Amino acid sequence: MTQKEAETVDQRWQEKLELFRAVKQMQTAGMRVKEMAEHLGVNRRRLDKWVRLEELPERSRMQSRPGMAESFRDYLRHRWDHGCRHGRTLLAEIRQLGYIGGHSQLAQLLSPWRQLPVETNPKPTEAAEKKSISVPGRAISPQVASGAVE
Numbered sequence: 001m002t003q004k005e006a007e008t009v010d011q012r013w014q015e016k017l018e019l020f021r022a023v024k025q026m027q028t029a030g031m032r033v034k035e036m037a038e039h040l041g042v043n044r045r046r047l048d049k050w051v052r053l054e055e056l057p058e059r060s061r062m063q064s065r066p067g068m069a070e071s072f073r074d075y076l077r078h079r080w081d082h083g084c085r086h087g088r089t090l091l092a093e094i095r096q097l098g099y100i101g102g103h104s105q106l107a108q109l110l111s112p113w114r115q116l117p118v119e120t121n122p123k124p125t126e127a128a129e130k131k132s133i134s135v136p137g138r139a140i141s142p143q144v145a146s147g148a149v150e
Helices: 003-028 033-040 044-050 069-081 087-096 103-114 126-131 142-149
Strands: none
Touching: 003 033, 003 044, 033 044, 069 087, 069 103, 087 103
């Protein structure tokens, strides 16, 4: 899981926890489930479950299985760091180690590694900046724009 995905999961958990606490306060104040659902704009079935709970339960995470790409993360990271960045080659290697999943699962795991960090993107040179053309207030077609650059 990437850092961005982890932050999104944490944010959603916090929002859910705040909603749970609001439901508990309304319950303590004597509101009925139907009134809470209308007030919060939440499905009544969720609130039926929540009013019976003392605490919001943690989400259970599925453990990675031997056939999942995640279970080969360390091996793949090692190979990636040593220069092997071709997905099909890595797929063939981990299949020999017992991977039974498809290319798309592997591609999803490798995708964040393919992204360059923002800091390492090269800055445009002065020559590249001089080539750009700006015509304020006028839209030009792609054909005209490509002809004007050369």
